[in-house]
Amino acid sequence: MGDRIRLILEFKSLNDCKYSDINKYDIQGFIYSLLKYDLVFKNYHDVVGFKFFNFSNIFPVSNFKKGTIKKLIISSPNSKFIYAVRDSLNEKENLCLNKLDIVIQSIKIINPKESNKFISSTPIVLFEDNSKNQYYSFKQNPDFDFFFNRLKDNAIKKYNAYTEKDFYLEDNLFNSFEFKREVSVRVRKNNNTFVIIGSLWKSLEIDINKENKDFYKFLLDTGLGEKNSLGFGMINDVR
Known part of the structure; x- marks a missing residue:
């Protein structure tokens, strides 16, 4: 297997919103929406069985206030999946997470070190x-x-x-x-x-x-x- 990579999305809130208003299905749908024009992963949400990706909670954990900065981590054993998400994000600036409008601040690919x-x-x-x-x-x-x-x-x-x-x-x-x-x-x-x-x-x-x-x-x-x-x-x- 190749190098471990994760994507860290840093974004700024454009409006106020309760933290509880953005639930896990919203984040999952957000990720799928980023892949809808990708030739390999556009139908990934329809795959039966395991879907090999994961994501963190949005952090810091607190209500969204206009102008506040938060982060989301996305991981997958398939580096092509991570790069497809990154490439889609690079083409965008403003996005929507349910009731929350956001603007991208940075997109980083990291290589976590091994640990036991x-x-x-x-x-x-x-x-x-x-x-x-x-x-x-x-x-x-x-x-x-x-x-x-x-x-x-x-x-x-x-x-x-x-x-x-x-x-x-x-x-x-x-x-x-x-x-x-x-x-x-x-x-x-x-x-x-x-x-x-x-x-x-x-x-x-x-x-x-x-x-x-x-x-x-x-x-x-x-x-x-x-x-x-x-x-x-x-x-x-x-x-």
């Missing part, structure tokens, strides 16, 4: 029962073994789907961890509100070696757990 310690940036989401659309909750079923076994299976499945390999990880997904808290995130789509349950982690540590290096690089680029393309499961390396 990660922290969750957005909640990690897993289904406990896919058929019932039931999310795993530590409050309902505090079982770390179940969580990390399910997380490992999901990670391997995504990696093999992307690379078309038959990779398997014999060891635990992480050697040590420090749980932070469970969270419930409200998202809106087509005037319907959904609650998605996830978890935040202060620390996730692993020993990186030549056999698993690409696998963990992939996880940093695409995210952990379910609903990565909706901005869940983003992790950052701790340096």
Whole structure:
């Protein structure tokens, strides 16, 4: 796999808006709109199965005030995806995020350094029962073994789907961890509100070696757990 890259979009708000008025579907739709004229990715939103990209919360986390500067990070294991987003942004100046009008301040491509310690940036989401659309909750079923076994299976499945390999990880997904808290995130789509349950982690540590290096690089680029393309499961390396 190639170098790790992420895109950082810095923008200025052109009007006042509540932070809660811009939800994850708005950001996802914003990203898809940037790709609608790209020959490779214009129909990416229609792809069935995994969509290999992720994004952060808009930060700093506070209400949008006219003239304030905020940032959004977009990541993907596919550098062509990141460059397609960048090229589209370079052709624009003013954009819209639901009720928020913005003007681009800067677009940066960064190459994060490797690390063996990660922290969750957005909640990690897993289904406990896919058929019932039931999310795993530590409050309902505090079982770390179940969580990390399910997380490992999901990670391997995504990696093999992307690379078309038959990779398997014999060891635990992480050697040590420090749980932070469970969270419930409200998202809106087509005037319907959904609650998605996830978890935040202060620390996730692993020993990186030549056999698993690409696998963990992939996880940093695409995210952990379910609903990565909706901005869940983003992790950052701790340096």
